[in-house]
Structure formats: structure tokens, C-alpha cells
Amino acid sequence: MAASAVLNGARTSSRISAATRQRILKAAASLSYRPNIAARALANRRMHAIGVAVVIDGVELNHYFLEVFNGLLEAAARHEQNATVFTLHDWDRDIARLHGFCDGRIDGLVLLAPTFQRDGTVLPTHTPFVAIHANAPIPKVVNIESDEERGACGMVRHFVDQGHRRIMHITGPAGMLGTERRIRGYQRALAEAQIPFDAGLMIPASFLTAGGHEAMGGWLRRNAGQPLPHAIFCVNDNVAIGCLEALAEVGLRVPEDISVAGFDDTLVARSTVPQLTTVRQPLRAMGQRAVEVLLAKIDPGAHKDAPVPDQNIVFPVELVLRDSVAPPPVVARLVPPPR
Amino acid sequence: MAASAVLNGARTSSRISAATRQRILKAAASLSYRPNIAARALANRRMHAIGVAVVIDGVELNHYFLEVFNGLLEAAARHEQNATVFTLHDWDRDIARLHGFCDGRIDGLVLLAPTFQRDGTVLPTHTPFVAIHANAPIPKVVNIESDEERGACGMVRHFVDQGHRRIMHITGPAGMLGTERRIRGYQRALAEAQIPFDAGLMIPASFLTAGGHEAMGGWLRRNAGQPLPHAIFCVNDNVAIGCLEALAEVGLRVPEDISVAGFDDTLVARSTVPQLTTVRQPLRAMGQRAVEVLLAKIDPGAHKDAPVPDQNIVFPVELVLRDSVAPPPVVARLVPPPR
DNA sequence: CTGAAAGCGCTTACAG
DNA sequence: CTGAAAGCGCTTACAG
Numbered sequence: 001m002a003a004s005a006v007l008n009g010a011r012t013s014s015r016i017s018a019a020t021r022q023r024i025l026k027a028a029a030s031l032s033y034r035p036n037i038a039a040r041a042l043a044n045r046r047m048h049a050i051g052v053a054v055v056i057d058g059v060e061l062n063h064y065f066l067e068v069f070n071g072l073l074e075a076a077a078r079h080e081q082n083a084t085v086f087t088l089h090d091w092d093r094d095i096a097r098l099h100g101f102c103d104g105r106i107d108g109l110v111l112l113a114p115t116f117q118r119d120g121t122v123l124p125t126h127t128p129f130v131a132i133h134a135n136a137p138i139p140k141v142v143n144i145e146s147d148e149e150r151g152a153c154g155m156v157r158h159f160v161d162q163g164h165r166r167i168m169h170i171t172g173p174a175g176m177l178g179t180e181r182r183i184r185g186y187q188r189a190l191a192e193a194q195i196p197f198d199a200g201l202m203i204p205a206s207f208l209t210a211g212g213h214e215a216m217g218g219w220l221r222r223n224a225g226q227p228l229p230h231a232i233f234c235v236n237d238n239v240a241i242g243c244l245e246a247l248a249e250v251g252l253r254v255p256e257d258i259s260v261a262g263f264d265d266t267l268v269a270r271s272t273v274p275q276l277t278t279v280r281q282p283l284r285a286m287g288q289r290a291v292e293v294l295l296a297k298i299d300p301g302a303h304k305d306a307p308v309p310d311q312n313i314v315f316p317v318e319l320v321l322r323d324s325v326a327p328p329p330v331v332a333r334l335v336p337p338p339r
Numbered sequence: 340m341a342a343s344a345v346l347n348g349a350r351t352s353s354r355i356s357a358a359t360r361q362r363i364l365k366a367a368a369s370l371s372y373r374p375n376i377a378a379r380a381l382a383n384r385r386m387h388a389i390g391v392a393v394v395i396d397g398v399e400l401n402h403y404f405l406e407v408f409n410g411l412l413e414a415a416a417r418h419e420q421n422a423t424v425f426t427l428h429d430w431d432r433d434i435a436r437l438h439g440f441c442d443g444r445i446d447g448l449v450l451l452a453p454t455f456q457r458d459g460t461v462l463p464t465h466t467p468f469v470a471i472h473a474n475a476p477i478p479k480v481v482n483i484e485s486d487e488e489r490g491a492c493g494m495v496r497h498f499v500d501q502g503h504r505r506i507m508h509i510t511g512p513a514g515m516l517g518t519e520r521r522i523r524g525y526q527r528a529l530a531e532a533q534i535p536f537d538a539g540l541m542i543p544a545s546f547l548t549a550g551g552h553e554a555m556g557g558w559l560r561r562n563a564g565q566p567l568p569h570a571i572f573c574v575n576d577n578v579a580i581g582c583l584e585a586l587a588e589v590g591l592r593v594p595e596d597i598s599v600a601g602f603d604d605t606l607v608a609r610s611t612v613p614q615l616t617t618v619r620q621p622l623r624a625m626g627q628r629a630v631e632v633l634l635a636k637i638d639p640g641a642h643k644d645a646p647v648p649d650q651n652i653v654f655p656v657e658l659v660l661r662d663s664v665a666p667p668p669v670v671a672r673l674v675p676p677p678r
Numbered sequence: 679c680t681g682a683a684a685g686c687g688c689t690t691a692c693a694g
Numbered sequence: 695c696t697g698a699a700a701g702c703g704c705t706t707a708c709a710g
Contacts, residue, residue, distance in 0.1 A: 001697060004689060017695060038386065039639065039687030041377040042702045049423065049444070057411065066405055070395065073426050084388065084423035087412050104703090105376040106390070201363040209610055241610050248612050271548055271580050273587050273612055321400065340681060343705060356679060368691090378703030381686045680710080686703105694696080 003028070007035065041104070049082040050294055051106035053098060054113070056087050063238065063266035064207075064283065068112060068132060071287025079295055081107075091116050102127040108294040112137070115176070128297035130290050135177045142293055143312040144286050148178060148263075151279035151317035152185025155233055155261050158277075158319060160193045163327045164230035164259065168201045170215050170243060172235040182235055182263065201229060205239050212242025220250055224337045228258060230328040237262035238268045240276055244324075250336045255326035257333050265320050274323035282315050289313060342367070346579055360405070365417065367421035372622045380443070388421040389607025389633055390445035393452070395426045402577065402605035403546075403622065404544075407451060407471060410626025418634055420446075430455050441466040454515065469629050474516045481632055482651040483625050487517060487602075490618035490656035491524025493595060494572055494600050497658060499532040502666045503569035503598065507540045509554050509582060511574040521574055521602065540568060544578050559589055563676045567597060569667040573577040576601035576608045583663075594665035596672050603658050613662035621654050628652060 002016050006024045016024075027033075041047045052072055054065060069085075076083040083176035083239060086101050088094040091114050101109065102124040115135040123129060123138065134143040159167050169186045172179035183202070190197055205215035212234060234240035240262030247254060254260050254274055262269055293313070296303035341355050345363045355363075366372075380386045391411055393404060408424075415422040427433040427439050430453050440448065443462040448466060454474040462468060462477065473482040508525045512516035515671050522541070529536055544554035551573060573579035579601030586593060593599050593613055601608055604619035632652070635642035 001690075002695090008689090015695060032483045034438070034442050036381070036687050037442045038377050038380040039443075039702090040689080042375070042687080042704085043689040044383050045702075047377065047444075056412070062405075066401075071394065073424060077426055082423050083423070084421050085412060086421070087416055099373070102375050102377075105386075182696080245610070245612065268607070268610070271584070271607070271611075273584065340680090340706075347705090354679060359680080374701050378686090379705080381688085381703080382705040384686075682709085684705105684707090686705085689700105689702085691700090694700085 007290060009032070023118070037126060045104075045253070046299075047082075047289040048080060048292065049084055049105050050076060051084050051086055051105045051109040053086045053088055053099055053101070053109055053111050055089065055115075056090065057089075063268050064236070064264060065112065067264075067266055067283035068287040068290075070247065071277075071284035072291055073108060073287075074284070075288035075291035079291065081291070082297070092118050092121070095121060099124050108298045110290050110294060111138070111141070128294060130294045130297065132286055132290050133178065142309055144290050144293070144315070145312060146281045146315040146317050148181040148279075148281075148317065149185040151263065151281070151319075152182040152233065153189045154185075154317075154319050155263070155277075155279050156186050156189035157192070158321070159231040159233065159259065159261070160195070161191065162231075162259070162325060165195055165328075166198075166201065166227065166229045166231075167195070168203070168229040168232040170203055170205050170232060170234045170239055172205065172207050172239075174204060179235060182233075186233060198313075205235065205242070207236055207238060207307065209238045209245075212239030213245050214242070215239075216243040216246035217249065219244060220335055221338050223335045226335050227279060228252070228333040228335050231259035231261070231325065232261065234262050235277055237264045237266050237276060240278070240324075241268065241272055244272060252333075252336065254324050257329060259325040261325055268322070269322070272324070277322045277325040278320050280318045280320045284318075286315055289315075346372070356672060383664050384443075385638075386421075386444060386446050387419060388423055388445045389415060389630060390423050390425055390448040391442055392425045392427055392440070392448055392450050393428065394428065394454075394607055395406075396428075402607050403575070403603060404451065406603075406605050406622035407626040408627075410447060410623035411630055412626075412631035414622070414627035418630065420634070431457050431460070434460060438463050447637045449589055449629050449633060450477070450480070465632060467571070469633045469636065470627050471625055472517065481636075483654070484634070484651060485619075485620045485625065485654040486654050487520040487618075487656065488524040488527070490602065490620070490658075491521040491572070492528045493658050494533070494602070494616075494618050495525050495528035497660070497664065498526065498570040498572065498598065498600070499534070501570075501598070501664060504667075505537075505566065505568045505570075506532055506534070506538065507542070507558075507568040508572040509542055509544050509551060509571060509573045509578055511544065511546050511578075513543060518574060521572075525572060544574065544581070546575055546577060548577045548581040548584075551578030552584050553581070553583035554578075555582040556588065559585060559674055560677050562674045565674050567672040567674050569592070570598035570664065572601070573601050575597065576603045576605050576615060576617055579617070579663075580607065583611060583615075591672075591675065593663050596668060598667070599645075599666040600664055608659070608661070611663070616661045616664040617659050619657045619659045621656075625654055628654075 002020055003024050005016055006021050013122045024209040073083055109129050111131040129141045129142045131141050203215050203219050205211035234243050262276045262278040265278045269278045296308045342363050344355055345360050412422055448468050449622040450470040468480045472480045472481050542554050542558050544550035573582050601615045601617035604617045608615040608617045635647045
């Protein structure tokens with residue numbers, strides 16, 4: 001008991017005499033004592049570890065994940081928590097594995113961009129959860145999101161301010177909340193500018209670079225000789241990069257011939273040529289906040305200053321103006337023939 | 340005892356009658372029993388978790404980490420292990436934290452690109468380790484590396500085959516093994532081609548995109564009007580991207596005016612314009628192998644088919660030829676003035 | 679085939 | 695101020 005009290009610092013109120021304290025410290029040092037975390041966890045019911053569940057397919061660099069994950073790791077380290085990663089293949093199919101993770105090895109779990117399709121998914125009880133970018137509300141789980149509609153609307157407004165009228169939108173997969181919110185923002189900005197919505201200028205992709213490449217490349221092939229859009233708003237930075245690739249393949253210059261914008265402001269947005277104008281989501285801060293909310297949920301007593309919010313947390317977004325957007329060319333361009 | 344035997348499958352040899360087996364199974368189901376991992380770990384001395392220690396500064400996207408980490412996660416999942424990430428700031432300063440991690444929460448630890456500078460660093464005993472891309476030998480720790488010197492040599496040979504003679508090398512930080520091995524390969528290929536080594540064509544950078552950008556940008560500014568190199572071999576893909584940025588800033592085209600190659604073949608190498616010619620290290624496979632070696636070290640009995648090797652594991656590298664290398668221009672170029 | 683018992687290494691009332 | 699004791703939820707000889 002005395003050893004436990006001394007070695008754990010002032011966590012307990014019992015008073016230990018200086019003499020025995022020294023005796024214990026010396027013994028611990030000479031034995032190079034290290035507490036066993038499993039035993040401590042068993043007694044405490046606290047692992048000081050949080051889990052992060054995420055779908056990683058490994059096909060393409062997931063910059064989104066890396067940014068959020070960095071934030072999670074930072075916040076976890078700051079609060080002396082470990083972070084353990086659970087990779088899933090599919091949110092619905094792997095729901096059983098999710099239950100398996102909640103066997104005491106973690107104190108709480110961050111669901112990173114969960115897309116449960118089945119209604120009434122039963123999450124493990126007794127394990128606190130928090131979600132980031134959840135695709136649909138999850139009962140009793142706070143979701144951390146950003147004001148994507150406003151971001152999309154702001155970017156399209158920026159296009160309009162630059163003089164663009166024929167504005168294309170490369171969307172994400174159908175049925176995704178992020179996809180829908182961007183479309184709403186896109187349409188709202190068009191309506192404000194009294195630009196009629198043209199369904200032919202909205203083409204679906206995935207969230208991947210390859211998807212953006214295919215979507216844009218295909219459209220260019222099908223529309224050779226037709227008027228080129230003035231500007232393209234892409235559902236995220238990866239898709240924007242794929243779009244840049246497809247445009248480069250037919251010899252179009254960005255932003256001289258056509259403007260392109262992304263969404264997210266992952267670190268790649270700065271390493272494209274030209275650097276990408278995009279909508280910044282504070283992904284790292286969102287990851288940090290997720291950890292803080294989760295810890296408050298795990299131990300409300302220790303986090304009275306920052307209690308668990310009773311509704312979703314919406315982070316603001318901001319436009320990041322770089323080099324991939326410029327006023328449209330004076331002479332309207334046509335789609336060049338495939339090379 | 341019976342419950343444990345039944346619920347753990349055939350792990351033990353004791354025979355349980357079908358009747359009690361059913362009774363146990365039914366009870367477990369009706370209670371929706373989940374074993375507590377901490378208690379199991381305490382009894383077993385096995386957490387079924389491996390740790391990954393890595394320095395992440397968070398300033399720049401670490402594609403290298405993401406690739407290796409993906410391999411680690413895949414292999415860990417395949418062997419039913421969790422992977423928990425420990426982020427360090429500095430290998431030497433955080434050695435105490437490293438000891439702290441070895442408190443039973445993990446069964447073994449992967450050191451990802453450790454750079455211990457102090458000699459005789461004392462790693463925790465009783466915890467199995469494996470290293471990837473260690474900067475120096477660590478006693479009793481298998482290191483997983485690749486044949487970087489051969490890769491560097493091969494890439495510079497490729498330059499020579501294309502007709503390049505003035506070949507620049509943007510190196511990594513001094514004192515790093517990876518830096519030195521690439522320099523050795525670079526110099527060997529030059530010697531083979533009887534191209535005299537020119538110290539003015541070897542400029543140091545970091546491992547980061549910003550480092551490549553600065554190094555190349557600075558050199559171009561200092562050498563305006565001088566002959567331009569034919570080709571540039573960069574210490575890794577990130578640096579190559581920074582180099583591409585700096586070249587674009589002064590209006591140089593790759594590969595028409597100058598050729599550029601990277602090293603690693605991280606996924607970004609395919610998303611630059613032009614796509615990057617580079618040396619492929621099988622980073623994902625190296626991550627996977629690290630897990631396998633570690634598991635064999637943790638439990639040699641269960642891995643008799645793949646015992647722990649008694650020396651370092653060296654993966655082969657290969658040249659990946661994309662679009663950033665071409666024969667040099669017919670008319671020699673000069674370094675353009677800064678814009 | 680079955681189950682009582684000890685032990686894994688901690689923490690925490692609780693009684694001196 | 696101090697320390698014996700029970701308990702966290704498992705596993706594993708061991709004795710019936």
C-alpha cells in the first residue's frame with residue numbers, strides 16, 4: 001500500500017513518512033521497478049489508451065487520415081494516453097470486430113469517418129465513442145464536423161467573383177454526407193449568382209486521386225470540341241490532383257486556361273504545381289478535439305472544465321487562396337481533342 | 340476452468356463434455372460475455388499488441404511513415420495483433436519514455452527509423468525490438484533496411500545512360516546512414532562513368548519537401564548564369580518534389596530542360612507533374628516483415644517456420660522509370676535569373 | 679470429465 | 695503513519 005502510494009505520487013491522500021518514502025524509492029530504483037500496466041488496468045478499469053477505428057484501403061495515400069491522425073496523436077500524447085489504431089475494411093461488415101475492440105484494451109474509441117449504412121447499428125454499450133465526419137447521426141455519439149456547405153458555397157462564390165460562370169463540380173460518391181453538403185453549397189452559390197444549374201457540369205467521382213483523374217479524363221474525352229468550363233470545384237484535394245493530372249494530359253494549363261479548387265487543405269495542396277486553392281478544414285484541430293471530448297466522456301469528473309457537449313461540434317472552414325484559380329481567359333476555350 | 344477452456348476454443352487439451360460446453364456457451368451468450376483483455380494479459384503476460392515508436396514532427400506530410408505504417412497495420416491485423424503508436428520528439432531525449440512504453444502494454448516494439456546518436460543507448464531488456472532503417476546498429480536488434488547504395492548507383496547510372504554528365508545530388512542531413520549510402524552510390528556511378536566528382540554539385544538538404552525547395556532554390560539563386568546541371572538525383576521523393584517546385588519557380592521545365600529523380604517511391608511520386616522517376620524501396624513490405632520478425636522474437640515457439648534472423652534484413656530496390664527523366668537538351672542550358 | 683484454488687501485479691478501503 | 699487483506703477478471707496446474 002505504501003509502495004503504491006509513494007510510487008503513484010500524490011494521487012492518494014494517505015500520508016507516508018519521509019523515512020519509508022525514501023526506503024521505498026530506493027528499493028524501487030535498485031530493482032529498476034516498472035509498474036505493470038495490465039495489472040494496473042485491471043485494478044483501475046482504465047487503460048489510458050484510446051482507440052481509433054478507420055477504414056484504410058491502402059490503395060492510395062490517405063492525406064485526410066494522416067492529418068486527423070496527427071491531431072489525435074498529439075492530443076493523446078498531451079493527455080498521457082496511448083492511441084491504438086484499428087483498421088476496418090467496411091463499417092457495416094466489421095461491426096463485430098468493433099465490439100471485439102471494446103474488451104477493456106481501450107477506454108474509448110474514435111470513429112474516423114464512419115459510414116454505417118445499416119440503420120440501427122448497435123454500438124457496444126459501456127464504451128464511450130466520439131465520431132469525426134460521421135456520415136449519419138449515431139445515437140448518443142457526438143460528431144465532430146466542419147461547415148462544409150459554407151466552405152463549398154464560399155469557394156464557388158470566389159469563382160464567381162473572379163468572373164467565372166461555367167463552373168463544374170466534381171462530386172464525391174453518392175449518398176455521402178460530405179458529397180451532399182458540398183453540392184448544396186455549390187448550388188446555393190450558383191443560385192445567388194443567378195447562374196442556372198447545369199446537371200451536365202456535375203460529375204461524380206470517388207474521394208481518390210484516381211477517381212478525380214478518371215472523372216475529369218472521361219468528361220474531357222466525351223466533350224472534345226465543346227466549350228470548356230471556366231472553373232472546377234473538386235470535392236477534395238485528392239480529387240483535385242487527379243483533375244489536374246487529367247487536364248495536363250490534354251495540354252490545358254491551370255490557371256491560365258481553367259481554374260481548379262480543392263477541399264480540405266491537406267498538406268498535398270501545397271505541393272502541387274500550381275499550388276492548390278482550396279477550402280481549409282482544420283483536420284488536425286478536429287482530431288485533437290475528438291480526443292478531448294472522448295476523455296471528457298470517459299471521465300467526466302476530471303474534465304468538469306470541458307464537459308461533453310450535448311450536440312455535434314461544427315468547426316469553421318476558410319478559403320485558402322493559392323495559385324490554381326485565376327480569372328477566366330478572355331477568349332473562351334474549347335475542350336482539346338484527346339492526345 | 341471449463342468456461343475458460345470452452346470460450347478459448349481448442350487452446351487447451353482438456354476435454355469438456357458436450358453438455359457443459361453447451362451450458363457455458365448459452366450462459367456466455369445470454370450475458371453477452373466479453374473477455375476482459377487486461378485480465379487476460381495479466382494472466383498470459385501477452386497483450387497481443389505491438390508498439391511502433393516513431394518521430395513525427397507534424398510539420399510536413401510524412402509519406403515514408405504512412406507507407407511503412409500501412410504495412411505494419413496490415414501484418415498486425417493478419418496476426419491478430421493491435422498496433423499502438425508512440426510518437427517521440429527525439430530519439431535520445433525520449434529514451435526514458437521508450438522505457439515507459441515497455442511496461443506490459445505491448446509485447447514488442449518496432450523502432451521506425453531510429454537515430455540514436457549517443458553511443459550505448461540502453462534499451463529496455465525483456466522487451467523484444469526490431470528496427471526499420473536504423474541509423475546505426477543497435478545491439479541485439481535486427482534492422483530491416485534496403486539496398487540504398489545500389490539504388491542510388493543504379494539511378495545515377497540511368498542518368499548516365501540517358502546522356503547526362505553534370506549530375507547533381509541533393510543529399511539528406513549529414514551523419515545519416517541513408518544520406519551516406521546514397522552518396523556512396525552516387526559517387527560509385529560517377530566513378531564508373533569516369534565523371535570527375537564535383538563537390539559543388541552535391542548540396543545538402545533535409546528529408547523534407549521544404550528542404551529540397553530551399554536547397555535547390557538557393558543553389559539556383561547563387562548560380563544564375565552558370566551552366567545548369569543535366570540531372571538531379573534527390574535523396575528522397577519529398578525532396579524531389581521541393582526541387583521540382585524550385586525549378587518551376589524559375590521557369591525550368593522537367594524533363595525538357597533538366598531531369599529529376601527521387602528515392603522511395605512513396606505514393607506521391609505518382610501524383611507530381613511530371614510523374615517522378617524514382618528508386619522504389621518496398622516500404623510496405625518492409626513494415627510487414629518487421630511485424631513478422633517481431634512476433635517471432637516475442638514467441639519463438641509459435642514461429643519455428645520463420646525464426647528470427649541473426650542478421651539484418653536487406654530488401655532489394657528497383658528503378659521506377661516515369662516521366663521526370665529524359666535525355667539532356669541538345670543545347671546546354673544556363674541557370675535562369677531569379678524571377 | 680470437472681471444479682476448487684492459486685496466481686498474474688496492481689489498487690483501495692479498512693483496521694490497527 | 696502503516697500494512698494485512700480483498701479484489702480487479704482472467705489462466706493454468708492440480709486434485710478429485
